[in-house]
């Protein structure tokens with residue numbers, strides 16, 4: 001193994017730079033490799049300044065930095081790229097250009113740090129002969145075959161701190177505070193932060209809710225002298241009749257963007273007699289310095305990805321299972337997205353301590 005490339009695709013997640021740093025150091029120290037960074041996901045292979053050499057100097061000081069020094073795009077699927085041709089928007093497949101870029105750079109391995117979309121493209125590139133290695137990244141924690149993705153712990157801590165802060169103001173003003181959290185169709189951030197931050201109601205996509213059930217919980221709290229409540233709502237939460245709220249609809253190019261359910265829940269509560277306010281935490285959950293756990297996990301993933309490449313374990317992804325780093329086929333990781341186990345101990349524990357999921 002003489003030359004490896006690294007790219008970061010999809011939404012950023014705290015810990016990306018820690019993976020890049022660990023991979024570069026391992027590649028240089030252990031394998032005397034040359035390392036190249038590909039800018040802005042797969043797009044870097046198509047752009048004139050899209051490739052940057054990476055060395056010990058380029059990764060100095062980046063361990064605690066959020067974001068990614070390589071840049072990212074989350075509409076960067078090379079199999080469906082939007083371009084303007086003769087004044088018209090058209091979708092074209094530029095994957096062969098990417099493959100040519102990999103050959104031009106004479107890469108012996110391409111480390112792809114991404115979520116389900118970026119990893120699905122990686123798997124397709126593997127079929128075209130590109131020696132890809134996957135590293136699971138997302139704050140949503142929804143990638144199969146791994147206990148946890150880096151970025152999740154940071155998002156969880158930020159969300160929990162926000163709940164703590166809302167708690168005191170909710171109590172002072174006798175209000176219902178609704179907080180809308182990220183996660184797309186997976187409720188991990190909301191469930192874990194909701195439990196850790198003492199939410200009274202947790203609404204996640206995996207457990208459809210009814211508005212009346214939320215009100216039942218708020219009323220019961222009031223009857224027991226609790227004049228405030230905290231509601232953690234996942235952006236992808238669904239009502240029992242299947243309603244999910246989007247801030248922008250999707251098209252053939254863009255996936256629909258979730259957002260707005262918090263406002264709807266808060267308005268309902270307000271209309272039914274309890275003063276309510278909503279906070280949408282948004283991209284704050286993705287920004288800034290990674291937690292120690294995410295730095296630690298990201299560093300282990302980065303080094304392990306290079307070791308996997310050296311063993312020729314292509315079309316595979318590093319994963320955490322039973323606390324140890326292992327590797328699994330990328331196809332397995334993307335086959336079934338991970339979701340909250342509604343019968344698992346986390347949900348049962350939440351119910352045991354009196355949290356409502358809006359389904360009683």
Ligand code: F6P
Pocket residue numbers: 011074115138139140182183184235257258286
């Ligand atoms: O997948 C990570 C994530 O932050 C989701 O939780 C959220 O729905 C989405 O990305 C937001 O995407 P964007 O950065 O395009 O607004």
